[in-house]
């Protein structure tokens with residue numbers, strides 16, 4: 001086991017690629033690493049700890065019932081990032097407004113501390129999603145909203161942690177995608193999935209088909225296309241929808257596939273949030289050779305206007321995203 005690369009070593013190795021770097025970014029990633037370990041420990045015993053299970057009795061800005069683990073995870077990431085003084089501000093799904101942390105910090109982070117938390121009580125995989133930018137307002141001044149409303153193309157790093165059968169961290173800094181599996185015995189993340197690439201086409205489509213009649217005709221036509229029997233084009237595809245974005249995304253990243261959360265009559269802008277769900281996974285999927293769009297536009301090119309804005313989301317294997325975009329564009333003609 002001594003020939004393994006730990007996440008800590010990987011971070012230092014990559015920092016060496018940037019001579020003269022202050023190490024601030026490495027400390028930022030280390031803060032995320034630490035908080036992920038603490039959250040993983042609680043998630044893995046959530047079934048035993050009634051005090052951490054179930055609702056926290058409050059609602060978040062989305063009007064969603066906050067689960068106690070949501071609040072716990074949010075607190076852990078905020079504490080770990082605050083202690084290292086490298087972020088000037090944090091935007092979180094769990095907080096209405098951004099949180100000013102340290103005027104001298106060079107980075108901002110947007111995060112969903114525990115996505116899919118409605119699955120906690122039924123022991124389904126859940127995840128943390130994070131997106132990191134350099135601040136654009138002067139260092140030494142209080143962070144501003146404009147620091148958070150940058151296009152996804154400006155991200156310096158993005159990643160997710162999936163708390164599943166094992167805990168994994170997958171992230172990119174714009175130089176490929178690498179996956180690390182947590183070894184709780186040693187208390188370290190080990191490089192297990194170097195240079196991850198998503199298959200250009202796949203057989204898996206992930207969508208809540210309960211929304212079929214709430215979706216546009218283009219999306220309905222794509223779902224019917226996916227279900228048609230046509231061996232020449234490897235159809236019918238396989239429907240796999242866990243109801244946990246990180247779990248569906250991670251499976252599709254490895255096996256190939258397409259995750260969709262379109263706009264619907266009850267969610268005209270879609271459900272997923274641009275800043276801390278769509279952009280970070282879009283950065284990862286593009287670095288892995290895949291594609292992410294709102295059905296018409298590249299996700300990373302969208303100019304954010306609000307911390308919690310929602311967008312329709314199609315992400316995964318390039319050929320599959322292109323195909324659903326084709327059906328959507330045909331609905332307009």
Ligand code: P6P
Nearest residue numbers: 115116117208243244245246271
């Ligand atoms: P629905 C979880 O709340 C989440 O944000 C994603 O993790 C998941 O893919 C989606 O919403 C599930 O939404 O409307 O299908 O239950």
